[in-house]
Amino acid sequence: xxxxxxxxxxxxxxxxxxxxxxxxxxxxxxxxxxxxxxxxxxxxxxxxxxxxxxxxxxxxxxxxxxxxxxxxxxxxxxxxxxxxxxxxxxxxxxxxxxxxxxxxxxxxxxxxxxxxxxxxxxxxxxxxxxxxxxxxxxxxxxxxxxxxxxxxxxxxxxxxxxxxxxxxxxxxxxxxxxxxxxxxxxxxxxxxxxxxxxxxxxxxxxxxxxxxxxxxxxxxxxxxxxxxxxxxxxxxxxxxxxxxxxxxxxxxxxxxxxxxxxxxxxxxxxxxxxxxxxxxxxxxxxxxxxxxxxxxxxxxxxxxxxxxxxxxxxxxxxxxxxxxxxxxxxxxxxxxxxxxxxxxxxxxxxxxxxxxxxxxxxxxxxxxxxxxxxxxxxxxxxxxxxxxxxxxxxxxxxxxxxxxxxxxxxxxxxxxxxxxxxxxxxxxxxxxxxxxxxxxxxxxxxxxxxxxxxxxxxxxxxxxxxxxxxxxxxxxxxxxxxxxxxxxxxxxxx
Numbered sequence: 001x002x003x004x005x006x007x008x009x010x011x012x013x014x015x016x017x018x019x020x021x022x023x024x025x026x027x028x029x030x031x032x033x034x035x036x037x038x039x040x041x042x043x044x045x046x047x048x049x050x051x052x053x054x055x056x057x058x059x060x061x062x063x064x065x066x067x068x069x070x071x072x073x074x075x076x077x078x079x080x081x082x083x084x085x086x087x088x089x090x091x092x093x094x095x096x097x098x099x100x101x102x103x104x105x106x107x108x109x110x111x112x113x114x115x116x117x118x119x120x121x122x123x124x125x126x127x128x129x130x131x132x133x134x135x136x137x138x139x140x141x142x143x144x145x146x147x148x149x150x151x152x153x154x155x156x157x158x159x160x161x162x163x164x165x166x167x168x169x170x171x172x173x174x175x176x177x178x179x180x181x182x183x184x185x186x187x188x189x190x191x192x193x194x195x196x197x198x199x200x201x202x203x204x205x206x207x208x209x210x211x212x213x214x215x216x217x218x219x220x221x222x223x224x225x226x227x228x229x230x231x232x233x234x235x236x237x238x239x240x241x242x243x244x245x246x247x248x249x250x251x252x253x254x255x256x257x258x259x260x261x262x263x264x265x266x267x268x269x270x271x272x273x274x275x276x277x278x279x280x281x282x283x284x285x286x287x288x289x290x291x292x293x294x295x296x297x298x299x300x301x302x303x304x305x306x307x308x309x310x311x312x313x314x315x316x317x318x319x320x321x322x323x324x325x326x327x328x329x330x331x332x333x334x335x336x337x338x339x340x341x342x343x344x345x346x347x348x349x350x351x352x353x354x355x356x357x358x359x360x361x362x363x364x365x366x367x368x369x370x371x372x373x374x375x376x377x378x379x380x381x382x383x384x385x386x387x388x389x390x391x392x393x394x395x396x397x398x399x400x401x402x403x404x405x406x407x408x409x410x411x412x413x414x415x416x417x418x419x420x421x422x423x424x425x426x427x428x429x430x431x432x433x434x435x436x437x438x439x440x441x442x443x444x445x446x447x448x449x450x451x452x453x454x455x456x457x458x459x460x461x462x463x464x465x466x467x468x469x470x471x472x473x474x475x476x477x478x479x480x481x482x483x484x485x486x487x488x489x490x491x492x493x494x
Contacts, residue, residue, distance in 0.1 A: 006093035007040055007188070014044045014211060015194045016054040018204025024049045029213045031188060034100040034337040035327035035372040043187050046210040051179065051218045052225075054208035058150040058177035059227045061205030066147050066175040068203075070124045077121035077172055079200035084114040084161075084193070091161060091192060096328040098186045099160055100337040100373075101291050103328055113162035115455040116471065120169035123476050127174065140487040145480045147175035148253050149229030152222050154243075155190065156234045157183035157339055158294045164190050166459070166470045167232045167255075168197070168207070174479035176230070179208045181219060185339055187211035219243075226250050230479065233257070234296075236393075237419070237464050255468035255478045257296070257460060259393045260421035262287070263414035264299035265436065267407075270426035270448070271308040279448075280426045281315045284399065286450030287424050289323075289377065292335050293397040294343070296465075297422040297444070297452055300394050301383075303413045306403040313381050313401045317362035320377035320399070325368055337373045338396055344373040347396040354380050354387040354400060364397070385416065393419070407432060415441045421461035422452050443469075 012028075013020040027045040032038065084091065092106035101109070130143040153167040164180065171178050182190035187209075194209045212218045222228055223246045232255040233243055240258040247254050264287055271277040287299035304312045326333035338344045344367055351365045364378030375396055383390060383400040390400065404410040414423060423442040427433050437445045443461035446452040453459060458469035468478050 006090050006097060009090065010094060010188050010192045011195060012041055012043050012191070014046045014050060014209060015191065015198075016050065016208040016210070017057045018198065023047055024053075029184060029211075031098055031186075032340070033097055033372075034339050035329070037341075037372055040097055041188075043191075043211050045214065046212040046218060047214065048217050048221055051210055051222055054179050054210060055150065055222055055225060055227065057205040057208065058179055061203065062147075062150055062177045065177055065203060065206050068175065070127060070173075070175075073172055073175060074121040074124035076197075076201050077117045077124065077169060080197050080202075081114050081117035081121060083196040083199055084110065084117065087192075087196065091189065093329075094192055095160060095186075095189055096336075098188050099157060100339060101328050102333050102336050103331070105290065105336075106328065109159055109162050112453070112455070113159070113165040116162065116165040116169040119455045119471070120173040120476065123170070123473070124173035127476065127480065134486075137489070139489055142485040142487055144483045144485065146483065148479055148481050150177045150227060151179070151230040151232060151479065152219065152228055153178055153180045154219065154231070154233045154235065155180065155182050157185040158291055158296075160186040160189035161193060163234050164193050166455075166475070167234075168193075170470070170476040170479050172202070172206070174476055176479050177206050179210060179222065181210050181212065181215065184211060184213045184215070220246065223247060223252065224249065229253060231255070232470075232478070240466065253478070255470065256466040257470060258421075258464060258466040259419055260296040260298070260461065260465055261300045261391070261393055261417040261419040262297060262422040262424065262442075263417075263440070264288075264302045264424040265410050265414055265426065265440075266302070266304040266308070266312060267410070267427040267429070267432065268305040268308045269428045271312060272428070276428075277308070277311060277315055280312065281319055283424065283426060283448070283450035284316055285319055287446070288399050289335060289397055290451075292338060292375075294339060294395050296393070298394070299399070299424055299450075301390060301413075302399055302401040303404055303410055304401055305410070306405050309381075309401060309403045313362060313379060316399060316401070317379040320379055320397075321363040323377050325374050325376065327372065335377055335397055338375055339373065341373055343395065344375050347375045347378075347394075347398060350389045350392070350394060350396075350398060351378060351380070354383055354389050357384050357387040359383040359387060359400065391417070407436065411436060411439045415439075418464040419461065420463035421465035422446065424450065424452075
């Protein structure tokens with residue numbers, strides 16, 4: 001694959017009002033390849049004035065866009081799905097270059113992200129309402145559903161395509177106009193997605209894409225503008241808290257997909273025999289190493305029953321040590337770079353802190369000595385709850401292992417966090433599986449598998465992992481308002 005073609009073909013300007021243009025003040029910023037540390041290109045750096053103009057366009061376009069028939073909105077999404085799939089290799093190459101994940105994982109993201117466009121193309125025509133008799137018979141009750149209005153969508157760097165389609169898909173289906181602020185580390189994929197949506201027939205003004213390094217300056221005035229009606233944010237819990245406070249002034253609808261600290265709970269019965277152990281370890285590898293560990297749903301704490309913990313950790317370390325670490329563009333690479341030097345250095349800090357609290361390194365534990373931001377796949381054992389890695393979202397290829405004895409202890413350890421996004425449970429005991437899945441404080445649970453996300457299922461967390469759901473039947477609800485109309489009894493009217 002010609003990787004340079006992926007960069008050359010994508011627009012580098014911001015997108016507003018159906019056209020590509022430079023930032024109002026002419027500023028640009030560099031996009032870096034995390035596998036080399038080199039600059040890939042320069043991208044327009046949107047200003048507050050650019051954002052204000054984009055909001056004007058979104059507000060102006062909202063009434064006409066809301067009136068577009070649901071079938072037509074669905075067909076736009078369907079054509080966008082087909083366009084993205086046709087460009088699978090080009091988009092995957094782009095994701096790998098600016099984000100770092102391996103090409104296989106980038107292709108998987110394109111497929112996954114495109115599915116949100118297809119799913120919500122089918123949901124657009126299923127927006128319903130209700131007609132009912134009032135209990136006393138004195139009136140009829142009509143419920144109507146309509147778009148919430150102009151939305152600000154803020155997407156992260158770790159899934160630059162899928163986190164966009166997961167928000168844009170339902171917004172289009174519901175009839176909302178949108179302003180998208182992609183992460184400044186990975187703006188190119190979102191700009192490419194905008195090109196595909198325009199190609200699919202999305203009307204001018206419905207979507208604007210505002211890459212910027214001035215996030216607070218750009219988003220703050222938008223949130224403070226009473227014409228904006230919704231914010232959807234994927235990112236850290238810390239930033240999410242600040243945004244929620246800003247949204248309170250105008251009581252904006254919010255969807256918040258925030259941090260995670262996912263437990264991966266392994267009961268002894270799941271590791272019975274070599275085949276059982278291999279299945280559990282394979283699930284752990286999938287849950288931990290997708291995106292080199294840079295996923296909010298990634299397994300963060302491995303909580304393993306004491307009688308099998310030594311075998312599990314040894315097999316996991318063996319598998320991790322055998323992985324090939326390198327640039328995602330190289331076919332042999334199985335683990336790509338971290339997003340930047342700060343992320344790489346944070347891994348060193350977590351390992352050193354855990355070691356200071358008595359944890360031991362079974363494999364890895366250090367940066368890779370090569371250009372780019374690589375860190376060795378790492379397994380730690382005897383990790384105490386006092387270690388930072390127990391409390392903090394790791395976002396890297398480190399698997400800390402601790403042990404438990406009883407089911408109650410396993411659940412208590414799993415819930416020992418302010419987060420509650422995803423959890424993983426391995427057991428072959430059906431009764432125990434149901435009990436644990438019910439007791440774990442998490443918005444999503446993967447039972448005997450290492451992946452949890454699916455466009456047809458609701459994605460989201462509890463506690464400080466967020467508010468609302470994306471995907472599935474619930475995903476479009478976040479972009480709809482319900483209006484109740486009280487209708488006089490038609491049989492008593494003159």
